[in-house]
Amino acid sequence: MPAEIGVRPFRQRFPWIGGDLQTIRDFIVRPVEPVPAAASQTLSFEMPDGTGDTLIGIHDRPAEPVAGRPLAILIHGLTGCAESLYVRRAARTFLEAGFSTLRLNLRGAGASRPLCRQQYHSGRSEDLAAVIDRVLGLDGADAVTTDDVAPDGVALVGWSLGANMLLKGAAEFGAQKGVRGAVAISAPIDLMGTARNFTILRNTAYHRHLLAAMRAEVAGVPGGLTALERDRLAAARSVIAFDDAFTAPRNGFADAADYYARNSASGFLARIAIPTRVIHALDDPWIPKAGYLTVDWEACPSVQATLTRHGGHVGFHAPGGVWSDAEAVRFLAGL
Known part of the structure; x- marks a missing residue:
């Protein structure tokens, strides 16, 4: 250490x-x-x-x-x-x-x-x-x-x-x-290790809280979300799925894994x-x-x-x- x-x-x-x-x-x-x-x-x-x-x-x-x-x-x-x-x-x-x-x-x-x-x-x-x-x-x-x-x-x-x-x-x-x-x-x-860590059982409450806060934050994007983004975000059950549905495509990354790998x-x-x-x-x-x-x-x-x-x-x-x-x-x- x-x-x-x-x-x-x-x-x-x-x-x-x-x-x-x-x-x-x-x-x-x-x-x-x-x-x-x-x-x-x-x-x-x-x-x-x-x-x-x-x-x-x-x-x-x-x-x-x-x-x-x-x-x-x-x-x-x-x-x-x-x-x-x-x-x-x-x-x-x-x-x-x-x-x-x-x-x-x-x-x-x-x-x-x-x-x-x-x-x-x-x-x-x-x-x-x-x-x-x-x-x-x-x-x-x-x-x-x-x-x-x-x-x-x-x-x-x-x-x-x-x-x-x-x-x-x-x-x-x-x-x-x-x-x-x-x-x-x-x-x-x-970033990938952190995102996966949220999905373990002990972190369920943290995960639900953070995912709800992330959804609420992007709901106010001026100009709104596309219909596809709304559907994918509604279906997202993890931070990784959220980043696959919103963060990665909005910022030119292939998917969440690509976003995490390039920015960690x-x-x-x-x-x-x-x-x-x-x-x-x-x-x-x-x-x-x-x-x-x-x-x-x-x-x-x-x-x-x-x-x-x-x-x-x-x-x-x-x-x-x-x-x-x-x-x-x-x-x-x-x-």
Whole structure:
């Protein structure tokens, strides 16, 4: 198992003991998490691919900024958005540490939904590239410039699907665009293994919940679904069937297997050339640990992998707060 000097061991917070309770804690306890920003503004990012799709992000500024810290772009997971509890909570931690944050709604998610005919997926890293180009002033546009949003560059933080997308993007363009660092939390780096894992008996409740949320999300696609898509989605009884019916054909993949094979972050890790932290719990009920234990981490010199025994999926609830958020801040503050 990879080891890293100086990482504080994760300790579970009672009563959230075990992978399942760590995972569902935020579904049981949903505290109001106001984002303590000194100022916030809504930013629009029109995608340069000719679709007319526009992503919406919330730029939050800290009350006490710390010089030299990059803009932290926060990337939600599947069926999430910029207002998801874990994103808002992480924004609070970053703001309190003097970082500015950009809580991004991916294509077709949250506030981006009515402005997008297309939909995000695990490998749509080109959307991240377009947002980075805009905030760093690399695309020639005037609406958002490096002086008013990201004077000290950018860093990426993602959860679950957003973490897989982040790792793929870090390999493809991170160094070329000068991304200063990245943190991926609970990334499904083996997409087929994760999709199959949902179909086992113990994960039936998770699977039903996620599939229902996925159906509800795409039901609002501007322009609507085709009759064939509606029929196939109604018949889909698994995440794999959903991706066969919707995600793959909508994005030019032959089928779900092709989509998973071409976008799983495990195939990109060795190409990452920016400082990157991977945080994952081996008791994550959604993502099988084999995908992480079979990676040759020594062949990924820019990646620090921290695999904890406990933490669940996007959990890491520890005494005093969310451990993965604190570790993400610590890692990026030390760049």
